[in-house]
Amino acid sequence: MLITRIAVCLAVIPLEAVPVLAQSSSPPPMSQMAPGDVASAAADAVKTLGSAAKDKLFVRDLLGAPVSGPDGGTVGTVADLVVIPGGRVVAAIVATKDKKMGHIPVPFSVAKISNNAGKLGLALPVSLSELKGMKEVQSLAHAIPRKQ
Missing domain, CATH: 2.30.30.240 (PRC-barrel domain)
Known part of the structure; x- marks a missing residue:
């Protein structure tokens, strides 16, 4: 099976989401991040990984x-x-x-x-x-x- 897209990272980053993320506003500086920011980012990552399940790897x-x-x-x-x-x-x-x-x-x-x-x-x-x-x-x- 040929994998046409890959997700790379230390914690699996889907590549197809990168252009969307790159166009969104910059995240707040680390010192200003609240637990809710991290939770929201984790929920987005779960959603993205679910949609790219067969096309991801480490x-x-x-x-x-x-x-x-x-x-x-x-x-x-x-x-x-x-x-x-x-x-x-x-x-x-x-x-x-x-x-x-x-x-x-x-x-x-x-x-x-x-x-x-x-x-x-x-x-x-x-x-x-x-x-x-x-x-x-x-x-x-x-x-x-x-x-x-």
Whole structure:
């Protein structure tokens, strides 16, 4: 079964809700939040998760998952995910099997998540060498903050 949307987080954030959340007013500062604010947010999260039950997973389930190229062969693993505030996954960092290629960022919008017999994987529409040669992917690599 192919999962077309994912929910990521440490506490499962549905991605399809992100644009709506991003357009709503900013939450009050932490110092001004009341228990009712947290309860309301929890109720909204339950409602959203219920509507996306079959399309959710945890980040930990995708980290380390095999990455396949267009021919179906394994080309690496998911080393990390780049997530922006609000929970949107922007890129997957692929640790390639070829040590000379190293890590390559892949725009998450073009990767397909697969679930074969309960094992998650990520499929790429083009080869790693094609990705690495794209100026836009090189720009993406430079735009991603480096770990300290």
